[in-house]
Each structure stands twice: as structure tokens, then as C-alpha cells.
Amino acid sequence: MNDGERTAAGPAGGAPPDTHRSLPHGPRADVARAAGHRDPPPRMGFFTDTSVCIGCKACEVACKEWNGVPEHGLELTGMSYDNTQGLGANSWRHVAFVEQRKPLGGQEPGVAHAGPDVFKAARALGTSPGAGTPAPETAPAGAPAGEIPPVAPGGRTELRWLMSSDVCKHCTQAACLDVCPTGALFRTEFGTVVLQEDVCNGCGYCVPACPYGVVGRREGDGRAWKCTLCYDRLGAGLEPACAKACPTDSIQFGPLEELRERAAARVAQLHAAGVRDARLYGESPEDGVGGDGAFFLLLDEPEVYGLPPDPVVTTRDLPAMWKQAALAAVSLAALGVAGFVRRPR
Amino acid sequence: MSESDVTRGGLEGARPGREAVTGAHAGRRRRRRRDRRGEQPVVPEAHFSSYYGRPVLKAPPWRALDIAGYLFLGGLAGASSLLAAGGQVTGRPGLARVAKLGAAGAITVSLGALVHDLGRPARFVNMLRVVKPTSPMNIGSWLLAGYAPLTVAAAAADVTGRLRVMGAGATAVAAVLGPAVTTYTAVLLSDTAVPSWHEGYRELPFVFAGSGAAAAAGLALACAPPAQTEPARRMAVLGAVTELGAFRLMKRRMGLVAEPFEQGRPHRLLRGAELLTTAGAALAACADAVGRAGVGRRLGRVPAAVAGAALLTGSAALRFGVFHAGVASAQDPAYTVVPQRERLRARSG
Numbered sequence: 001m002n003d004g005e006r007t008a009a010g011p012a013g014g015a016p017p018d019t020h021r022s023l024p025h026g027p028r029a030d031v032a033r034a035a036g037h038r039d040p041p042p043r044m045g046f047f048t049d050t051s052v053c054i055g056c057k058a059c060e061v062a063c064k065e066w067n068g069v070p071e072h073g074l075e076l077t078g079m080s081y082d083n084t085q086g087l088g089a090n091s092w093r094h095v096a097f098v099e100q101r102k103p104l105g106g107q108e109p110g111v112a113h114a115g116p117d118v119f120k121a122a123r124a125l126g127t128s129p130g131a132g133t134p135a136p137e138t139a140p141a142g143a144p145a146g147e148i149p150p151v152a153p154g155g156r157t158e159l160r161w162l163m164s165s166d167v168c169k170h171c172t173q174a175a176c177l178d179v180c181p182t183g184a185l186f187r188t189e190f191g192t193v194v195l196q197e198d199v200c201n202g203c204g205y206c207v208p209a210c211p212y213g214v215v216g217r218r219e220g221d222g223r224a225w226k227c228t229l230c231y232d233r234l235g236a237g238l239e240p241a242c243a244k245a246c247p248t249d250s251i252q253f254g255p256l257e258e259l260r261e262r263a264a265a266r267v268a269q270l271h272a273a274g275v276r277d278a279r280l281y282g283e284s285p286e287d288g289v290g291g292d293g294a295f296f297l298l299l300d301e302p303e304v305y306g307l308p309p310d311p312v313v314t315t316r317d318l319p320a321m322w323k324q325a326a327l328a329a330v331s332l333a334a335l336g337v338a339g340f341v342r343r344p345r
Numbered sequence: 346m347s348e349s350d351v352t353r354g355g356l357e358g359a360r361p362g363r364e365a366v367t368g369a370h371a372g373r374r375r376r377r378r379r380d381r382r383g384e385q386p387v388v389p390e391a392h393f394s395s396y397y398g399r400p401v402l403k404a405p406p407w408r409a410l411d412i413a414g415y416l417f418l419g420g421l422a423g424a425s426s427l428l429a430a431g432g433q434v435t436g437r438p439g440l441a442r443v444a445k446l447g448a449a450g451a452i453t454v455s456l457g458a459l460v461h462d463l464g465r466p467a468r469f470v471n472m473l474r475v476v477k478p479t480s481p482m483n484i485g486s487w488l489l490a491g492y493a494p495l496t497v498a499a500a501a502a503d504v505t506g507r508l509r510v511m512g513a514g515a516t517a518v519a520a521v522l523g524p525a526v527t528t529y530t531a532v533l534l535s536d537t538a539v540p541s542w543h544e545g546y547r548e549l550p551f552v553f554a555g556s557g558a559a560a561a562a563g564l565a566l567a568c569a570p571p572a573q574t575e576p577a578r579r580m581a582v583l584g585a586v587t588e589l590g591a592f593r594l595m596k597r598r599m600g601l602v603a604e605p606f607e608q609g610r611p612h613r614l615l616r617g618a619e620l621l622t623t624a625g626a627a628l629a630a631c632a633d634a635v636g637r638a639g640v641g642r643r644l645g646r647v648p649a650a651v652a653g654a655a656l657l658t659g660s661a662a663l664r665f666g667v668f669h670a671g672v673a674s675a676q677d678p679a680y681t682v683v684p685q686r687e688r689l690r691a692r693s694g
Contacts (some may be wrong), residue, residue: 012355015377019526027368044466047496048419049623054581054637077397081398082397085399088397088403096396098396103387113645116567138447157469166533175537175538177692178479178480179479179480179481179482179536179537180475180477180480181472181475181480181482181483181486182468182471182474182475182483183477184471185474196395199471199474200465200468200471201463201464201468201469201471201472202461202464202466202468203462203463203464203465203466203472203482204405204406205405205480205482205537206409206463206537207403207405207406208402208403208405208537208538208671208675209536209537209538210402210403211402211536211538212401212402213400213401213402213403213538214403215403216403216406217464218408218464221464222464222465223464223465224464236516239398243400253531288428299690300394301392303393303395303396303398303401303678303682303686304394304395304396306395306396306397306399306401307401307676308401308402308682308685308691309682309685309686309689310685310686310688310689311538311685314535314536314537314538314543315479315536315545317535317536317546318479318481318532318536320546320547321481321535321536321546322478322532323531324528324531324532324546324547324548324549324551325528325531325532325550326525326551327550327551328524328528328553329524329525329527329528329529329549329554330524330548331554332424332427332524332527332528332554332555332557332558333427333520334421334522335554335555335580335583335584335587336424336428336431336520336524336580337431338579338580339431339575339576339577339579339580339583340431340434340435340576
């Protein structure tokens with residue numbers, strides 16, 4: 001793990017331009033190169049398209065199998081089909097299930113098929129412009145088949161069941177990596193963030209630092225654990241276990257640039273099909289964490305899925321924090337001196 | 346599972362689940378606010394969505410006794426080093442000895458607490474594997490690695506009476522590092538995603554500086570000869586004013602995420618801290634005035650000891666209150682989602 005060593009030790013031993021290389025905020029072109037990797041491969045990541053997630057949890061199982069993640073307890077939560085509850089030390093993929101009284105855009109909600117001919121509409125889907133290949137500018141404003149109403153005749157709406165496989169975001173500006181005091185967390189040549197369990201001393205600082213609440217400390221083990229984006233598989237030219245196992249390609253793995261293009265096309269396609277709720281999350285390099293290495297296509301606001309709507313890497317304010325602490329330390333010293341200054345008699 | 350029974354008369358009781366409303370647990374949720382004793386809410390009632398009301402963030406996995414205890418003891422030690430150096434320079438050996446022993450004792454215990462809180466205590470040296478300014482915990486470890494031996498050396502030299510020059514040097518350097526030891530812990534808390542810690546990053550170092558000063562003054566008042574504690578009495582007043590003033594300012598600036606400081610256990614702890622610190626500082630100020638009038642000696646040590654105990658307890662209560670408030674703010678998705686939504690709304694105009 002020489003690379004990790006180099007990454008972590010960077011601020012100490014680096015030349016002046018390198019001193020703050022893990023600090024600056026804003027988009028960064030090549031995150032692996034910035035971390036000290038010479039000639040890195042393209043940045044790899046996940047694009048999780050939740051619009052085709054079927055909630056099978058194959059990703060959760062594959063992840064546990066491949067990475068030897070222990071079970072996290074069997075508890076029936078009553079939160080739809082979600083008994084995993086969230087990401088943590090023992091769940092590196094988590095499928096969220098959200099039940100809503102809301103139709104999907106363009107979906108046929110009625111039970112009685114008296115109104116529109118669904119089969120005709122379905123046939124039209126394949127041939128209508130914008131359904132097969134994405135072409136946002138030619139997309140109609142409403143549903144592609146036009147006559148399908150979003151609400152059933154009686155004003156009754158249907159159940160919408162959202163599923164989304166959550167994972168570590170592998171942030172461009174990763175708070176966990178910044179605050180790790182041992183250098184156990186490091187940036188790989190693929191631009192991902194990986195935790196070395198043989199270095200981690202279990203201080204738990206990465207746990208509250210993560211703006212997504214991803215990292216957890218494992219009980220009984222004492223160390224922090226999180227998704228490695230299957231660093232071992234990547235090195236061997238394989239895709240991560242979850243992406244491999246995903247039966248609907250909801251989890252797509254690849255070079256981040258390519259995934260972003262694919263995601264933009266998919267959003268346009270969904271908008272064209274009348275799914276106006278579709279939006280990308282964590283895709284923009286302009287956001288508070290400099291863009292996520294694992295980003296999502298969501299069908300509702302991020303917080304509905306348990307994701308923060310506007311996450312910001314906490315170390316963005318760290319220079320200001322150090323300044324305030326220095327000022328306070330000087331004030332304290334002055335206060336101490338003031339105590340000893342002899343009063344004028 | 347079922348409340349219904351099939352009897353000869355037919356079905357009796359309700360069939361559960363029939364009227365279950367889809368999405369009853371998901372989607373929009375109205376926030377319930379606890380009774381706040383007639384206080385006006387800082388921001389209007391917040392509506393927000395969450396995933397089954399579960400927190401977005403993970404609360405720090407730290408034990409309160411270890412970490413809040415360390416925040417208190419570290420502050421006590423750092424500010425005590427100032428009193429130690431001052432006492433030594435101005436010829437107050439009694440004050441200096443108490444402060445030196447206090448600093449060495451407090452920092453030793455707090456180091457023990459820090460190592461105890463690691464998930465892998467045997468690997469505590471890994472903290473010193475790298476130097477990393479982006480990690481306040483790493484910088485703090487280096488700071489403590491330099492500071493703790495100095496305080497111990499200063500105290501040892503003072504007690505044994507040997508190596509006085511070395512002891513004086515250690516006392517001086519410890520006094521330089523001491524304020525940093527006291528205030529860096531605020532950065533340690535603020536440099537997380539925990540809303541009530543992060544949003545207070547401007548004022549929290551001053552709160553901790555004032556609280557540390559009050560604690561160190563309290564220890565000196567309680568244990569040092571009254572004739573030598575005039576600087577400690579002044580430090581108590583100045584520290585208390587700094588702490589309480591900075592805390593008020595911090596809460597006013599934080600908006601919604603100041604709420605965890607005003608509710609439940611953190612509120613009780615912080616209210617207690619406020620009362621104890623105020624009372625202790627006031628008592629110290631009175632003792633100061635009486636002392637200057639030349640009748641101090643007749644009063645004996647009881648008022649000073651009471652003032653000292655109040656200041657120490659107040660400082661500890663403050664750290665525990667801040668700690669628990671942060672944990673509470675991480676456990677409620679409202680403090681994560683609502684401010685971020687407002688930020689997005691403000692940005693989009």
C-alpha cells in the first residue's frame with residue numbers, strides 16, 4: 001500500500017504546491033493524480049440507475065459474499081422490504097424501499113382498462129421518437145403515448161414503489177479520507193477511496209465526518225469498514241461484485257466520464273417517457289463534495305431515499321476552523337497573561 | 346399477528362392490514378417539536394422528507410465519558426499550564442505547583458481515556474504514522490505527544506526539586522502549547538458532518554478556551570494557597586465571560602441546528618454549566634474584592650474551594666452538554682436535511 005502511504009503523507013513531505021492538495025474545494029480534473037499516483041488509469045465509479053432497480057438485493061448478497069462482510073443481524077423493521085436499514089460497517093450496499101401514493105410518469109395506473117388501450121400504447125412506446133434512443137429536444141412535453149393520464153379517472157393515484165441500491169459515494173473530496181489520522185484511508189489509482197483495515201486503529205473519526213453516514217465502526221472488531229469498490233477485483237480487471245450481480249444493470253460500473261454520459265442520456269430518455277421526477281444525484285463535479293465517484297439516478301428528492309440533499313465536505317471549512325482555533329488560543333494566552341498583570345495601585 | 350377470529354357466527358374482529366395506507370411511513374413527515382417552555386422557535390416549523398425518519402448521518406461512535414471527559418481534562422490541562430508558567434515567573438510557587446500537577450495529571454488521565462476509546466487501543470501509535478494537517482485528530486495527537494511529556498517533566502521537576510532549569514524550560518514550552526491543546530479540540534468536533542458541531546466552528550474554540558480557563562482557575566482556587574490565587578480569580582472571571590459570551594453568540598448564529606443545545610439532556614447539562622460557571626466566577630470575583638480589602642485570610646479557604654468546585658463542574662458539564670448535543674443533532678435527520686434544503690433554496694434564488 002505504498003500509494004496510500006504516499007497519499008496520506010503528502011501534506012507533510014510534499015513541495016509547497018502539494019501542501020494543500022487535499023484541501024482545495026471545487027472540481028478537480030484528476031483525483032488520482034492529485035493524490036500522487038503517476039499515470040493512473042481512468043477514474044472508475046458506479047452509476048446506479050434506480051429507475052430499473054427491482055429490489056432483489058443481489059448486490060447486497062454479492063457484496064457480502066465477495067468481501068466477507070459479516071451479517072448485521074436479522075431484524076424485521078416494517079420499513080417496506082428494507083431490513084438492512086442502512087449502510088454501515090457490515091452493509092456496504094443497501095437497497096432502500098420507498099412506498100408512495102404517486103404514479104410513475106407515463107405509467108398506466110387504472111385497474112379497469114376501459115380507457116386507453118395499453119397494448120397499443122406499449123407498441124407506440126417502441127416506435128415513438130425518444131423512447132429508444134435519447135433525443136431530449138424532440139421529446140414531447142407529456143407522456144409519449146399522450147392519452148395516458150397520470151391519475152386514474154376517480155382521481156385515485158397508484159402506489160409507487162421506489163427502490164434504490166445505496167453505496168459509498170467515493171467522493172472527489174472525501175471527508176473520511178481527509179480526517180483519518182492514521183492514513184488508513186487512501187485514494188487508489190482508480191480514484192476510489194479505500195480503507196486499509198490493517199492500519200485502522202478504530203478512532204472512529206471517519207464515521208461522523210462522512211456527510212452521507214456511510215462509514216461505520218464494527219462492533220467487536222473496533223475498526224471502521226466501508227465499500228472498497230472491490231479494489232481487489234478492479235486490480236484484476238473485473239467489475240465490482242455488486243455490479244456483476246445486478247440483474248437489471250441498475251448498478252453500472254465503468255469509467256466515470258463514460259458513466260456520466262450514459263446517465264445524462266438515461267435522464268433524457270426518462271424525461272421523454274414522461275418520468276419527470278428523474279434526476280441525477282451526486283453527478284455534478286460542482287457540488288459540495290466535488291462530485292461523487294458513485295452517483296445515482298433518483299425518482300424523487302434525495303432525502304426521500306435517506307440521502308442528504310446538499311452534502312458538503314466538512315474539511316472545506318477546515319482552514320477557517322484552524323484560524324479560529326489559533327485566534328482562540330492566542331486569546332486564551334492573553335487572558336492568562338491578563339490574570340498576572342499587576343493592578344495599578 | 347391477527348386480531349380477527351373466524352367463529353361460527355362468521356368473522357369477528359378486524360382484519361389487520363386492510364386499511365394500511367401505502368407510504369404511511371415514508372414521504373412527507375411533519376416534524377414534531379417538543380414543548381420548549383414558551384421559547385420562540387429559531388426558524389419556522391420545518392417540513393421535510395426522510396427515509397422512515399432514519400438519520401442521514403452516523404453519530405460518532407465515541408463513549409461520552411472518554412471523549413467529553415477528554416475535552417474537559419484537555420482544556421483543564423492546557424489552561425493550567427498558563428497558570429503554572431505565570432505562577433513560576435511571578436513568584437507564586439504554591440499556585441505553580443498546583444497548576445503543574447493539575448496539568449500533568451489531567452493530560453495523563455485524558456491520554457488514557459483517548460487510548461481507551463480507540464476500537465483498537467493496541468494500535469494507538471498509528472496516530473503518529475503520518476503528519477496530516479487535514480486531520481485535527483492527527484495534529485492533536487502530535488500536539489499531545491509533545492505536550493504531555495513536558496507537563497509531566499515540569500511537575501516532576503517541581504515536586505522533586507531537581508533539574509530546576511529543565512523544569513522551568515518544560516513549564517515555559519508547555520505554556521506555549523497549552524492554549525493550542527485547549528482550543529484544538531473544538532476543531533476536532535467541528536471538522537465533522539455533525540450539524541451542531543460543524544456549524545459552530547467559528548465560536549466553539551472560544552467557548553472551549555473560556556471553559557478551559559475557568560476550569561484551570563477553579564482547580565487553582567480549590568487547591569492553591571489563597572494568598573497566591575489572585576491571578577486564578579481573575580482568570581475565572583475572564584474565562585467565564587468568554588465562555589458564556591461565545592456560547593450565546595454561537596447559538597444565535599447557528600439557527601435551526603442550535604436546537605439540540607436547547608433540548609433534553611444537553612439542555613440540562615448546559616444550563617447547569619451556565620449556572621455553575623456564573624456562580625463560581627461571581628464567588629471568585631467576591632473573594633478577589635475581599636482579598637484586596639485585606640480581610641481575605643480570615644474567610645479561610647471554604648469560599649474559594651466552593652468556587653473552584655463550581656467552576657470545575659461547570660466546565661465538565663459544558664463539554665458533556667456540547668458532546669451530547671452534537672450526537673443528538675446527528676441522530677435527527679431534520680438537522681441534516683432542513684438546513685441543506687434551505688441552502689439549496691437560497692442558492693437557486
